[in-house]
Amino acid sequence: MPRVAAATLMIVGGEDYQVIELNRAAAAHMRCDPVLKIVQGATHLFEEPGTLETVVALAIDWFQQTLQDR
Numbered sequence: 001m002p003r004v005a006a007a008t009l010m011i012v013g014g015e016d017y018q019v020i021e022l023n024r025a026a027a028a029h030m031r032c033d034p035v036l037k038i039v040q041g042a043t044h045l046f047e048e049p050g051t052l053e054t055v056v057a058l059a060i061d062w063f064q065q066t067l068q069d070r
Contacts, residue, residue: 001029008034009062011055013042035062 008030010023020038027034037058042051 001026002031004034005031007066008032009059009066010034010036011058012036012038013044013046013051014038014040015043019044037062 008027010027012020012023014020020036023036027036039046039051039054039058042048042054046052046055
């Protein structure tokens with residue numbers, strides 16, 4: 001993880017506690033300033049109604065903001 005310098009977005013389900021902690025631990029070792037977004041009410045595969053759409057919206061927003069800033 002210390003070699004990761006590129007802009008990074010991590011999207012995790014709010015009910016996936018282990019993966020949230022794994023992502024936080026990984027982010028702490030990155031050279032970049034990663035963004036961690038948590039989708040409330042979602043589990044690992046975002047199978048709950050509306051959660052996958054939330055993931056898509058978060059990704060679109062992040063890409064637009066990140067690419068606009070470059």
